[in-house]
């Protein structure tokens with residue numbers, strides 16, 4: 001009896017020793033987490049993010065390196081801050097980072113992940129992405145709707161020319177233009193007025209709703225990172241999101257109902273097409289639902305408007321600060337387009353200096369500085385470090401595009417770096433060159449990139465061709481505030497207020 005007991009005891013001790021040894025060997029062999037700042041208990045590194053997380057993370061990356069680990073509450077977060085690290089995540093390991101992490105915005109605003117931006121990678125995401133690719137963003141669809149974009153830019157130009165002495169809040173009117181250009185393609189009608197002057201409450205309200213969404217989506221919501229605190233909603237983010245969702249849903253439901261009643265034999269706009277697809281099997285056993293339609297409209301109205309308008313607002317501010325560059329661009333435009341008509345999309349390919357300005361502006365002012373987060377589907381190893389399953393990936397596209405190892409004088413606005421003979425003549429913004437990825441990269445790259453590029457190019461070209469700009473209220477150029485504000489999209493801390501001065505033949509500004 002005693003002998004049996006001794007045998008069992010020794011066997012247990014031996015098993016325990018072997019188990020401990022194997023565990024120790026496994027730990028010794030498994031790679032470490034990437035370096036990063038020491039986290040605080042429970043909240044981790046959340047208090048270190050400050051009011052502009054892309055800037056704080058860039059500063060931390062200077063100390064800890066381009067592949068950095070942060071602990072945000074209970075969540076592992078890895079931050080890519082160099083082109084080569086971004087390439088590892090978005091090209092080499094792209095298949096492992098195709099979904100987005102859980103977050104309050106997706107749950108409360110984006111119809112509980114039933115949209116395109118937050119849908120988990122899988123059949124529903126593929127279906128929504130395919131619909132957009134085919135009906136909105138294919139070269140054919142873009143060409144079919146070219147006249148709509150040009151008409152909306154024409155309406156904007158005439159509104160600016162007739163503004164007289166009223167100072168123009170440029171971001172606002174650009175937002176209206178981008179919103180109506182998208183609305184006409186999606187719904188077959190405009191949804192907001194031209195936005196110049198007072199009294200256009202609907203335009204102001206719509207832009208305010210989109211900006212509020214971007215600000216809320218940019219908040220590092222404690223409940224997303226410390227799930228036991230989710231219900232307490234300490235920052236009030238979830239409550240604000242639910243309220244905002246109600247306003248967006250009322251707007252979208254009214255549009256959907258109106259379209260269903262009106263009906264449409266020929267599916268000239270995207271919404272009619274989507275409604276017609278409700279009865280069609282997607283080939284993988286599913287049909288598109290009313291909620292998915294509203295969620296998709298929400299994505300396109302939000303992801304496609306403020307990104308475009310804030311990008312163009314930054315560009316005009318840069319050109320006001322760099323009059324030599326502005327006048328060189330105007331010379332190019334006058335030579336190609338003349339002074340008797342507005343720019344058209346077919347002119348754009350003949351404007352290399354304008355295109356260089358657009359790239360340089362995307363470099364310094366990417367509209368989503370931390371891109372959109374992704375989640376690691378499985379644990380993996382990158383540059384010898386462990387990236388645990390479930391980690392959130394943030395790609396600091398803002399920091400990457402200012403990396404002094406890749407760009408000379410990175411803080412200077414120098415479009416010529418993209419011209420023949422410059423330091424980066426062949427770099428594009430389409431996810432191929434990882435030092436400049438304002439639209440992200442890989443399979444989950446911005447769905448509206450082709451439209452975004454066309455709109456940004458056309459708007460910048462038209463504005464500087466048709467107008468000279470003076471700062472409003474006698475503000476001096478050297479005092480122009482170029483600070484960034486907080487949000488998922490890169491807003492200006494102070495909106496750009498200008499007086500546009502027409503510079504083309506007067507008939508160009510008449511309807």
Ligand code: HEM
Pocket residue numbers: 116117118129182299300301303304305307308311366367368371372373438439440441442443444445446447448449451452453456
């Ligand atoms: C200046 C213009 C724009 C910029 C800089 C921009 C940037 C981005 C970025 C960085 C992402 C995340 C990509 C990633 O995860 O790697 C994204 C996603 C997305 N963008 Fe854009 N965007 C712009 C315009 C547009 C437009 C015009 C639309 C549509 C009308 C649009 C629709 C979307 C959608 C639907 C997604 C989610 C794609 C997915 O998850 O599969 N964007 N955008």
